[in-house]
Amino acid sequence: MTNRIENTFAQLKTENRAAMIPFIMGFDPDLKTSAAILDALPKAGADLIEIGIPFSDPMADGPVIQAAGLRALKSGAKLTGILELVKNCRKTHADVPIILMGYFNPIYAYGAEKFCKDASAAGIDGLILVDLPPEEEQEMKPYLHETGLKLIRLIAPTSDEGRLPLLCKSASGFVYYISVAGITGAKSADSGQLKKQIGHLREFTKLPVAVGFGIKTAAQVKEVAAYADAVVVGSALVGIIEKAMGDKVKAAADFVSELAKGVRR
Secondary structure, three states: OOOHHHHHHHHHHHHOOOEEEEEEEOOOOOHHHHHHHHHHHHHHOOOOEEEEOOOOOOOOOOHHHHHHHHHHHHOOOOHHHHHHHHHHHOOOOOOOOEEEEEOHHHHHHHOHHHHHHHHHHHOOOEEEEOOOOHHHHHHOHHHHHHHOOEEOEEEOOOOOOOOHHHHHHOOOOOEEEEOOOOOOOOOOOOHHHHHHHHHHHOOOOOOOEEEEOOOOOHHHHHHHHOOOOEEEEOHHHHHHHHHOOOOHHHHHHHHHHHHHHHHOO
């Protein structure tokens, strides 16, 4: 079963370029603004989009995304609302892949089987679940298979040689390489070292490799896009949205448009 993720990466391969993947927090700073930003991202140059599921204990997130999650929760964000946000986006954006990123707790409370069915029906293509390791994936695996949702694995610089095959085998859609050991929005990785790490990772998987954490500028996007299949920018974009005093939608779209220049040759 192919889906929008696979179709998009196949198309980008013909264009000989990497994908631009912006991350936004669902319902940040509120539903109306979040929906408008989501609607603007494809035209701004997003090839895929990650939407954060707000959670009260986001252990992998740095202060910028933590604050965004708290704003979203205060504005009334719930998992049902995130699904509705995507469902409404699908009315005007049928083809752009949309991935939810978050933690397993809200999905467990919702019910894993019901969530996968509802997520697929809403038009979601894949999931990044920070705290669901391969050893625990049976909680989700049968329902992912039934609905065609992709489970995108996070792989860190600290993932040892013995664990890489397990992580890659359990991944689908693409793999997400964390460029630095640490939280989102951390310092940027050394480009030479990162290129070497991505080359090594490709020995274990034929899936596209996306790189994120610590990427903040169009220049960094261009540098990483030279050897990765996709570049993810999250904290820098969330920070732009937070700090914009006027039109937050335009500020977000302008920033993504500038970043997207780095993946277009």
